[in-house]
Amino acid sequence: MGEDSSKRLPRWWFGGVCAAIAVTGTHPLDLIKVQLQTQSQTDRKTVGEILKGIYERSGILGFYNGISASWFRQLTYTTARFALYEAGKDYVDTQKVSSKMALATFAGILGGIVGVPGDVVTVRLQNDVKLPEEKRPISTFSTAFTASTKRRACPVSSAAQCQPFLGQSC
DSSP states (O other): OOOOTTTOOOOTHHHHHHHHHHHHHHHHHHHHHHHHHTOOSSSOOOHHHHHHHHHHHHGGGGGGTTHHHHHHHHHHHHHHHHHHHHHHTTTSOTTSHHHHHHHHHHHHHHHHHHHHHHHHHHHHHHHHTTSOGGGOSOOSHHHHHHHHHHHHOOOGGGGGGOOOOOSOOO
């Protein structure tokens, strides 16, 4: 009648794709949250003022500033978690809930590490929307990611010589 489930390969990559689709819907809310969280103490704005400012500067597409970094984060973080969990099931006793929890924790921690660069770049791109377009240092995920890695790159052998980045931070 149906396909034999024992012969089906795990489709862990569906999780990453679905997360990227989901973030497309929630990204405008995340953009507003980040802007609320990163306001200066002296110049506080309401949610309505932030919404109005984004729309006046960039129109409806302004609510999707930084979406490429959000997609990158979800595709790396979520896909890594699902892939690690699926691969790890061959090495643990899946009959025990504690083993499944330990595996899920391990997959989540490693997935989180993989997803951090995308998260940093997402916040940076979401914050740059506050600046006038001619003053924005970066506009796409690839330029933001490249700029972040160049600024924070430290040779392992001479970590004592590394200087902190003194420019604009996220």
